[in-house]
Amino acid sequence: MTNVLEAKDVSVAFGGLLAVNSVDFNIPEQSVVSLIGPNGAGKTTFFNVLTGLYKPSAGSIQFNGRDITDLPPHKIASIGIARTFQNIRLFGLMTAQENLLVAMHSHLKSGITSTILRTPKQRREELAAEAKAQEILDFVGIGKWTHEFARNLSYGDQRRLEVARALALDPKILLLDEPTAGMNPQESQVFVDFVRRLVKERDLSVMLIEHDMKVVMSVSERITVLDQGEKIAEGSPEQIKNNPRVVEAYLGKAKS
Amino acid sequence: MAKRPISNVTLSNRKWALGYTIAGALLFLIYQFLLPWNGLPDGIYRGVYQWMPPAAVNESLVYVIMALGLNIVVGYAGLLDLGYVAFWAIGGYCAGWFMSEFFYFLNIHFFGSVGLDRPGIHINFWMVLIIGGFVCALFGVLIGAPTLRLKSDYLALVTLGFGEIIPQVFFNGENFFGFNISNGTKGIVIVDPIPVGVKNLGPFDFGWKLLIFILLAAVMVFISLRLRRGRLGRAWLAIREDELAASMMGVPLMRTKLASYAVGAFAGGLGGVAFATHVNGVYAERFNFAISIFLLAMVVLGGMGNVWGVILGAFVLSWVNGTGLVAFGKTFNSQFGTNIDFASFTFLLFGLVLILMMLFRREGFLPESRLKLVLNEDELDTASEAKKAKK
Amino acid sequence: MAKVAELQKFKGTRGQIRRQRVERIGAIIISLVLALWMLVNIIEAPSQFAQVAILGLRNGLLYAFIALGYTLVYGIIELINFAHGDLFMLSAVFSSFFITVWFNQDASNPAGWLTFILCLFAVMVFGAVINVLIERLAYRRLRHAPRLAPLITAVGMSFLLNFIGLKWNGSTPRQWPTVIPNFDIYVAGVRINMVTIMLFLVGIPLLLGLNYIVTKTKNGKAMRATAQDRDAAALMGINVNKTIAFTFAIGGAMAGAAGLFYQQAVGTTNYNLGFQLGLIAFTSAVLGGIGNLWGAVVGAMLIGFIQGLNDGLPIAFGQQWSQSVVFTILIIILVFKPAGLLGKVTTEKV
Numbered sequence: 001m002t003n004v005l006e007a008k009d010v011s012v013a014f015g016g017l018l019a020v021n022s023v024d025f026n027i028p029e030q031s032v033v034s035l036i037g038p039n040g041a042g043k044t045t046f047f048n049v050l051t052g053l054y055k056p057s058a059g060s061i062q063f064n065g066r067d068i069t070d071l072p073p074h075k076i077a078s079i080g081i082a083r084t085f086q087n088i089r090l091f092g093l094m095t096a097q098e099n100l101l102v103a104m105h106s107h108l109k110s111g112i113t114s115t116i117l118r119t120p121k122q123r124r125e126e127l128a129a130e131a132k133a134q135e136i137l138d139f140v141g142i143g144k145w146t147h148e149f150a151r152n153l154s155y156g157d158q159r160r161l162e163v164a165r166a167l168a169l170d171p172k173i174l175l176l177d178e179p180t181a182g183m184n185p186q187e188s189q190v191f192v193d194f195v196r197r198l199v200k201e202r203d204l205s206v207m208l209i210e211h212d213m214k215v216v217m218s219v220s221e222r223i224t225v226l227d228q229g230e231k232i233a234e235g236s237p238e239q240i241k242n243n244p245r246v247v248e249a250y251l252g253k254a255k256s
Numbered sequence: 257m258a259k260r261p262i263s264n265v266t267l268s269n270r271k272w273a274l275g276y277t278i279a280g281a282l283l284f285l286i287y288q289f290l291l292p293w294n295g296l297p298d299g300i301y302r303g304v305y306q307w308m309p310p311a312a313v314n315e316s317l318v319y320v321i322m323a324l325g326l327n328i329v330v331g332y333a334g335l336l337d338l339g340y341v342a343f344w345a346i347g348g349y350c351a352g353w354f355m356s357e358f359f360y361f362l363n364i365h366f367f368g369s370v371g372l373d374r375p376g377i378h379i380n381f382w383m384v385l386i387i388g389g390f391v392c393a394l395f396g397v398l399i400g401a402p403t404l405r406l407k408s409d410y411l412a413l414v415t416l417g418f419g420e421i422i423p424q425v426f427f428n429g430e431n432f433f434g435f436n437i438s439n440g441t442k443g444i445v446i447v448d449p450i451p452v453g454v455k456n457l458g459p460f461d462f463g464w465k466l467l468i469f470i471l472l473a474a475v476m477v478f479i480s481l482r483l484r485r486g487r488l489g490r491a492w493l494a495i496r497e498d499e500l501a502a503s504m505m506g507v508p509l510m511r512t513k514l515a516s517y518a519v520g521a522f523a524g525g526l527g528g529v530a531f532a533t534h535v536n537g538v539y540a541e542r543f544n545f546a547i548s549i550f551l552l553a554m555v556v557l558g559g560m561g562n563v564w565g566v567i568l569g570a571f572v573l574s575w576v577n578g579t580g581l582v583a584f585g586k587t588f589n590s591q592f593g594t595n596i597d598f599a600s601f602t603f604l605l606f607g608l609v610l611i612l613m614m615l616f617r618r619e620g621f622l623p624e625s626r627l628k629l630v631l632n633e634d635e636l637d638t639a640s641e642a643k644k645a646k647k
Numbered sequence: 648m649a650k651v652a653e654l655q656k657f658k659g660t661r662g663q664i665r666r667q668r669v670e671r672i673g674a675i676i677i678s679l680v681l682a683l684w685m686l687v688n689i690i691e692a693p694s695q696f697a698q699v700a701i702l703g704l705r706n707g708l709l710y711a712f713i714a715l716g717y718t719l720v721y722g723i724i725e726l727i728n729f730a731h732g733d734l735f736m737l738s739a740v741f742s743s744f745f746i747t748v749w750f751n752q753d754a755s756n757p758a759g760w761l762t763f764i765l766c767l768f769a770v771m772v773f774g775a776v777i778n779v780l781i782e783r784l785a786y787r788r789l790r791h792a793p794r795l796a797p798l799i800t801a802v803g804m805s806f807l808l809n810f811i812g813l814k815w816n817g818s819t820p821r822q823w824p825t826v827i828p829n830f831d832i833y834v835a836g837v838r839i840n841m842v843t844i845m846l847f848l849v850g851i852p853l854l855l856g857l858n859y860i861v862t863k864t865k866n867g868k869a870m871r872a873t874a875q876d877r878d879a880a881a882l883m884g885i886n887v888n889k890t891i892a893f894t895f896a897i898g899g900a901m902a903g904a905a906g907l908f909y910q911q912a913v914g915t916t917n918y919n920l921g922f923q924l925g926l927i928a929f930t931s932a933v934l935g936g937i938g939n940l941w942g943a944v945v946g947a948m949l950i951g952f953i954q955g956l957n958d959g960l961p962i963a964f965g966q967q968w969s970q971s972v973v974f975t976i977l978i979i980i981l982v983f984k985p986a987g988l989l990g991k992v993t994t995e996k997v
Contacts, residue, residue: 051504062297077506089501091494101487102494106506108487112515115486116479122486336795338802383697402982409727409798410981417974420926424971545922549802556799600818603810610803611785614796 004029004172004205005050005081010059012045012229021229022059027173027205034208034216036240037226038249044086046226047175050207051083052076061203063229064172078106082166083175086209088158092151096142096161099150100133103168120149133168139201140164140194155182167202174198175207180215188212192219217241225249269481272564276477280470283313288463306586310462311534312579316571317469318531323554324476324563325523330552331561332480332489333516334496335404339419340551342399343392343521345543347425347528349437350388352444352538354379369451381450381533381588382441385472388525396521397514404513416545423543443539447532459536472530476523480563481520492516507604540572546606550577553609568622573609577602670674670983677979681953687962696960697837703955704948705843705912708850711947712905713928715857715940716778716898722938723874724790729801730781731902732925733808738906740816741918743823746910752826759826766907767849775891775896776905782895784850787888796930805922806852812918820917827911828901842912853904854944857897874938927954930977935986946988950976 005027012020020042027033033042048054051060052073060069068076077083082103091099101108108129110122132158137143140160145153150161159179166174171230176195180188195206216223217237225233225240227249233240240246287310290296322344329337352358355368357376368378379387403414425432430440438444450468457464457469483489491512494502503509532538534595548572558569585598689696713735720728745766746752752759781804789797829839861867869890872880881887909924910916931950935942954973960964980987 053500053504072508073503074506074508076505083504085457085501085504091497091501093491093638098490098493102490102502102507103505105487105491106508110487111484112483112488112519115488116482118482167503195291305833330795334795335800405977406981406985408794409725410933410985413933414796414978414981416926417977421971421974423970428967471756549806552799552802600813601810603806603813607803607806607808607810611800611807614792614800614803615785617797618792 002029003027004064005100006062007050008060008062009109010046010049010056010061012042012049012054013057019227020056020226022050023226023231025231026223027207028221030203030205031221032199032206032208032219034210034214034220034223035226036210036216036223040228041226042229043226044177047083047177047209047228050076050175051081074106077169080170080172081175082169082171082173083157084162084166084177084179086177086181088162090150090158090161090165093149095147095149095216096137096153096164097130097133097146098256099161099165100136100168101129103165104129104132107170136164137161156187159183166188167186171204173205173207177209178211180210180212185214188215191215196221270366272476276474276564276567280467284463284467284470287313287466291463305588306583308575308579310466312575314462314469314534315531315578316512316574317466317473318527318534318552319551319574320473320567320570321469321476321530322524322527323518323551323558323566324473325479326551327555327561327563328483328492328523328564329516329520330555331566332484332496333492333513333560334408335371335513336408336552337415337514337517337520338412338545338548338552339415339417339422340520340524340540341543341547342419342422343396343524344528344531345423345484345540346392346395347388347525348523348543349426349444349528350391351384351529351532352438353448354384354387355381355448355532356444356446358439358444365472367451368452369449373613378448381448381529385526385529388529389522390525392521392525392528393518396517400514400517401510404517416531416548418526419545420550421618423540425497426543429538432512438538438540441540443537445537447536447538450533457533465534469530469534472526476526477563477567479519479523488512490517521615532543550574550606553606557609557620560621562620562622564623565620569620573606576605584604651880665923668934673979673983681875684962685956688956688962692961694836696956699955699959700952701837701839701843702959703952705846706955707931707948707951708846709905709909709912709947710924710928710931710951711944712810712901712908713856713924714849714931714935714943714947715901717925717929718935718937718940718943719870719894719898723870723891724786724797725794726797727929728786728799728898729798729925730804730808731778731898732923732928733780733805733812733921734774734777734899735902735906735928736916736918736921736960737808737815738770738903739902739910739920740812740906740908740918741773742770742835742910743821743916744815746765746826747823753824755826755828755955758855760828761921763827763911767904768906770903771900772903774899774901774906776899778895778899778902779892784894787833787891805925809918812921816916818918821916822915825911825914846908846912850904850908850931853901856902856991858940860897866890869936870894927973930973930980933985933987934980936989939987939989942987942989 003026006025010020010023011018013083023046035046037043039122045054049056052071052132056069060067060120063079063081091102108125110125114122140163142157142160145157150158153161180191183191196219200204208216208220214221220237223235223237223240225246232245232249233243291301291304326337326340329335335362354377357374359377362377363375364376364377365372367380370378399418403411404413426438428440429438430436435463449458450465491507494507495509495512499509554570554573555566557573558567560564581598589595713732716731717728720726746762750762752762785800785804786797789800830841831838832841861870869885870893872885873890877887898909910980915978927950928947931947932943934950935946950973954969957963957972958969964972
């Protein structure tokens, strides 16, 4: 199995604070990997580095064999790394469909003049994009809300819409930042099935930041544990469960 | 319950467009044919001339053109531009340069509307319109390229800076490193008439020029509406909503913002050329900061983002500023025997428009349909937005 | 940790490094050009140079007082308070009326000096009250609104104050007498006006006092805490509304003092004074690094100095380009070093 993304020796420093310290991280094709760790471990920072929002202070990131370390965020997004946000950041005053169309921006071609003149080509492109948006909305299960403003959707549907918007980028990697926050156990279970379906049907890899251990353990093929910016463990759910360093990071050192 | 698709916006747009056409046609008919009619009662004639003289209507329409341009920058993309007057000035001087005897040592004619023996550059009005538009668009890009990566309020300040520098260049332009580029404070007087095939429209052909300005404004409406529903319009909206999320979704921020600047500036160029033909000259001292704020007030009053609201706002405010206040003052003073200088109340008026609209009706009088949803909701709901704004 | 030390040496990605290099080279070129320009002028007209330099520094002090209001307010609620320049203008008009009309002083004598001192207190209170009122009536209600809203409101406020100034002062510039010692002294052939010296004598203690308030007093500490993190400050029991109002009061008081100084130093008032000086002052605040008090002072002195040289030197663009020179500085700073000379860069959190 080849890796679609390889991050090597990535460090991020904010002044004297080392938020991420020499982390190696790979994402194999069509897999689900998780990043866990206590609060403040540097998980979201690492996400932000992968999506180009922060630039790593050291190290490099390769995507499909291409060095993307220095690319701006919108380039990284358009070549196939999509994300959702911990606190939902939809375009609230745009409809669900428009939210997806914005994400397709980099795949569409019409410019100022062709939009003003509404050339046949531009019209075809728009129609195709709308059809694709509808297909994705149906896929995540909010097909009936196509023309509803994002801010009017329920919390759960907004989370789905965020995933749908990310999918509209045609990503090879989907980064989900605490996707089950605020969900009850049943919903979380539905989500686990959804992630599996995602990987299978849409040919992509999923990387999760997640606090819900049940979700993490049941869906991940590989788990990486960060603590204070350092990778302290990596392996299958079984291995992680029994790793003493992980237990220590989460529960504190037992006094002996 | 699936909501009706967004295309109902187009439906209402169609209604509005019809209204615009009818209103435009009526205005034209009134000013071109009814006013000069001999049978018209004298009272009505004088009333119209006091309350709504032809020049004021034309000027309002020029403001409409420019407000529509500013609306693309402020209303669509959510970037505050406080120096829009710079584009007006550049457009104006394009007309001054290419449609007058200003370059007296040259003799260039290109489908112009004056005799071939006249010195200067005389290019056809319709071409100058396009030249003015594109020169402004170019300047928009030049100004925007280094500055658009700035935080929004810094950007406002830089635009303000350009809005001061460019008019000052023209103001002092009689000797700009040894060249006369603008005639300085004397201005460039007498701009060529507008050729429309059968005749040339001079400074006093208000009726026909009104029709031309209505058409130009319609072109801007058309451009605004089309762009709005396309790829670029969506990206602008997304940037207005959440810049960071937009860039994470593959929208190139710089390019998209630059596009809004360019299109907005293009409209400024159209307006500048149109205004030059309207007043039959270009005068440097007219291009001041207050104009930028007037235009902003027009966009805010009508409803940021909604072209019909902006048209209304521009028409009303420019009329009030140009004619309404003075006419009202005259009537008021003669009625009550007072001597109040109502024209000096413009500052109060525009200031109050901006403040009160922001405090009590942020979506404007004719809000964009999607804005109605949020802007006037209670504070509880905005708490999350506040957090976002803080970050 | 060795790793941290090593990473602190990290200068940025390739793009950032290129940018930094451009920045540094740009800074060197600009400084060289400036130095050369000054040198040429010093050789050409040494005493004139000293004279306009002093005048420039005096204006710089005036700008500093206005710039402080911008920087304080921006530091705490991230709003460019466009109305601040006009508050300064109103203060200048207030001072004129206070001294000349209400107290009927028009000459430099002990009674005039006393009125000056009285006026200093009065105008500072005046500025503070107006500024707090503006905050209370307009900005506070928009604290949670999208950023465009308070900014547009501030522009509206500026127009409103402009209107008051227009009605109060009249539409044409007005001349006023000076009541503080107003005679020239000569130091090594360079003419210095007593007013300039007086301004520094009164102004510098005021600045030190402000510094004391912000760094040492409880209110000042609350201010800095609120500027850092409003929510956290509120959780620590700081009354955020009161603190913001206090900040506006201090900024307003400083603008008030600036109004008096301007009126005494320049002797004319005009209703549209605030726009120009406000923008220059804001440029100063940005140049020094917005949010940084001493940055504002340094930036203002620098701008005043450069502007003074430009307006008064034989080899310069001259006064008619004054605005353009200041704005060009503003644009260059914002484009190449948005954090200013003494400021820090901030990044958005996700």
